[in-house]
Amino acid sequence: MNKLGIIGGLGPMATIYFMELVVKMTKADVDSDHIPMIVYSYPETPDRTAYLLDHSKPNPLPVILKMAKELEEQKVDFIAMPCITAHYFGNEIHQSLKSAKFINMIEETAKYLHSIGATKIGLMATDGTVKSKVFEKTLNDYDIEVVVPSIESQKKVMRIIYDEVKAGKPVSITDLYDVKNELKDLGAKVCILGCTELSVVKGSYKLDNDFVDVLDILAMKSVELCGGTLLETPC
Numbered sequence: 001m002n003k004l005g006i007i008g009g010l011g012p013m014a015t016i017y018f019m020e021l022v023v024k025m026t027k028a029d030v031d032s033d034h035i036p037m038i039v040y041s042y043p044e045t046p047d048r049t050a051y052l053l054d055h056s057k058p059n060p061l062p063v064i065l066k067m068a069k070e071l072e073e074q075k076v077d078f079i080a081m082p083c084i085t086a087h088y089f090g091n092e093i094h095q096s097l098k099s100a101k102f103i104n105m106i107e108e109t110a111k112y113l114h115s116i117g118a119t120k121i122g123l124m125a126t127d128g129t130v131k132s133k134v135f136e137k138t139l140n141d142y143d144i145e146v147v148v149p150s151i152e153s154q155k156k157v158m159r160i161i162y163d164e165v166k167a168g169k170p171v172s173i174t175d176l177y178d179v180k181n182e183l184k185d186l187g188a189k190v191c192i193l194g195c196t197e198l199s200v201v202k203g204s205y206k207l208d209n210d211f212v213d214v215l216d217i218l219a220m221k222s223v224e225l226c227g228g229t230l231l232e233t234p235c
Contacts, residue, residue, distance in 0.1 A: 005076030122183025
């Protein structure tokens with residue numbers, strides 16, 4: 001099988017949950033049926049959103065590229081990064097690699113949304129992701145319109161991500177659904193959990209089918225590319 005490298009720690013819970021998804025989505029009768037993974041988890045990586053909102057803050061890119069290089073030195077074939085905001089640097093990561101290939105979570109999400117006929121989606125993500133329009137730049141190429149929460153609803157999203165999930169505190173599911181309902185009222189067919197901390201929420205709570213989880217899509221693609229066998233209904 002091909003070997004998967006993981007740029008991790010952005011944040012730590014999302015990294016662990018991503019690995020769990022990869023294992024759970026793999027059809028395996030014995031241990032050796034699972035794909036090999038090498039994880040570089042470095043939680044001290046500068047905050048991605050802080051940098052995207054204010055470029056005078058520490059730049060996380062040099063640390064991310066260092067992790068990618070060291071994973072490549074471990075002979076990984078593919079590299080996944082379970083952090084949406086850091087995909088702002090996707091092109092730089094891709095161009096820095098000599099042999100391994102970067103699995104772009106946003107590109108794979110766009111392909112999936114296009115395959116289900118989605119033409120308008122709601123985005124729940126960090127301020128950094130929303131400001132950078134990293135989703136719009138890719139989804140618009142697939143004729144998919146992106147709508148984002150109001151200022152007040154975006155504050156709820158950020159509280160869930162930073163004050164609750166990253167802080168290890170209970171999540172305000174009511175706030176999550178309030179934001180989803182607002183996006184649906186704006187015409188969104190589905191709502192993208194566009195931050196891997198929100199993926200962690202989905203892993204702990206049973207959310208309805210209005211949500212599409214980017215981490216599910218990354219995990220499925222990772223299993224496929226590395227030669228594992230996907231379960232018929234992985235998510």
